[in-house]
Amino acid sequence: METKNRRVTATDVAKSLGISRATVGFVLNNTRGQTISEATRERVIAEAARLGYRPHSAAQALARGRSRIILLVLPDWPIEHSMSRHIEEASSFLDEAGYSLVTYTLHEGGTARPLWEVLDPDVVMGLLPFSARDIASMRASGITNIIPDPEADTAAWQTGPSIVAGPELQVEHLAGLGHSRIGFAAPADLRLTLITEARLAVVRKKLANLGLGEVDHRTINVHDTSARTAVQEWSNSGTTGVVAYNDEIAAVVVGAALREGVSVPGELAVIGHDDNPWAELFVPSLSSIRMDIEGLGRQMALTALNAADGRAVPAEEPAMIAMLVRREST
Amino acid sequence: METKNRRVTATDVAKSLGISRATVGFVLNNTRGQTISEATRERVIAEAARLGYRPHSAAQALARGRSRIILLVLPDWPIEHSMSRHIEEASSFLDEAGYSLVTYTLHEGGTARPLWEVLDPDVVMGLLPFSARDIASMRASGITNIIPDPEADTAAWQTGPSIVAGPELQVEHLAGLGHSRIGFAAPADLRLTLITEARLAVVRKKLANLGLGEVDHRTINVHDTSARTAVQEWSNSGTTGVVAYNDEIAAVVVGAALREGVSVPGELAVIGHDDNPWAELFVPSLSSIRMDIEGLGRQMALTALNAADGRAVPAEEPAMIAMLVRREST
DNA sequence: GCAACCAGTTCCCAAGGGGGT
């Protein structure tokens, strides 16, 4: 069809209309402080549509000094699935504000140039605090907006609602079922240490509040016999309810119990965390915690916009943070 | 510390050295056809490092007309986990060639501007053929390199090794165990129809090759009783081995069997596909297929580079496509 | 609406030194 496939620029639109390319820009950006006649405005819009004009985002980024990209960094263990709905929501919301959300799974030993260096995002946002190395790298790339704020105390993050709500519910649920000796099953993965410690602290505190004894805490490795040992020891010590770090650990514990001849939930009740889609497929199906912040996506988006734009964040705290999903394992 | 935080530009490096900014560019890009003395080259590199110079990618993209970004589109069902290692590998590889890989999970009813419009990638690459709507959208954004090629026949893709190898192994494995009546458990999810059909066709063909009877094909819905019905019917019809579309469906079938009092693998053997990390956690643990193309990441990267750069793709077909992981469910 | 500007890339040419005739 077309012999030359050059992309349509604002200049093309302007020339075709016999006006200046600045005017085209004014109209298409709704530039405030510039008054353009309604007639011209309409002609520009119509002509841009007719020619199939798309702004060249690199050029825009260069001229404005801001890329209107927000980078969401995800950890490289599969928390992703439970996030995906929220990400989609955040994405739509940011889009309406003229920003694009790019997600980035940061791999451990990754050798590639990090994406924040390439995309020059206005904001880099993570689900948990960044390592000092990453922060240094961002700073060196000229990133000034980092969430969570590296200056803020990690401890504050560790006691935030997104960490605390789940474990509290887990303990409440088991206690409510009459379990008085409660165990905690932690993952061996070192990358999870920060969250594991925080959750364990919540469990301890909650147990103390309820006047129950000390938690019986074991580290579970998926690929060895540590789960069977833990089940035996819990069994011996009279522990009847186990709070698992997540559904994977819960599944390992339940599996070990079944193989040891310990009935679930009769002799040992186990509750996971995250409500992975496969948790309900087990026999017995796994009770779990669904993190379900009504509007977490919007909340994330607003936080990002605030950092990028300085627009105010309605402090509207989400209605519900975590929800118990009771199934057969408790 | 710093009062002005302006980013370091090539001009800064040039001025600091008393040379032109063109020269800085020549050195830093290894521009061919320009010869720069070794002494100057070293001074430029040292000074750039000292000042912490980072090229402004938007400016580069604008000037060159190419963004050096490759967009990998992932489907919004969690195939992601099994891909993650390959993605990391592709990412490193592309990085060495000066390209950045951005992954993008395309959500069904997403309302946001698609990322290919924002990032202006040199190549958009998907794991399966794009919808006509997406292709039109890419074309409108000026994307010329699309993989898989929209012109190519979908049928060709459906009979490619990445589709065929898994089901063949599944059937071979069950047949090798002596199962002669074999069932197929398909997911109800409509988004998976394309792959499901393709895999089922492979199973049919393989059974015919082995001189076995027709496949007994059932659609399994995770949230109703279809799995129990299927198990009963397989039981009645003498089907003793089931090829599941993936591990999730396999888990549902195994669960239904256990609840029906049908022993696994004694009365019904089930094999999944994808070898999700949680497949081994089940009791009985799930046999599965691990897609493990040695160098799939590199292969993906090379294909992309070929499209972006025109550099030749070594046709080096990967050594191994799919691998049987036998566990307790078969 | 004109013009400067954003931060690079790239084509083309100038200056200077060395070697050959």
Added chain:
DNA sequence: CACCCCCTTGGGAACTGGTTG
């Protein structure tokens, strides 16, 4: 010895497509 040519090295300036005073 003077002259010419060429090659090496590096600079000038136009250009990318928008934004904004």
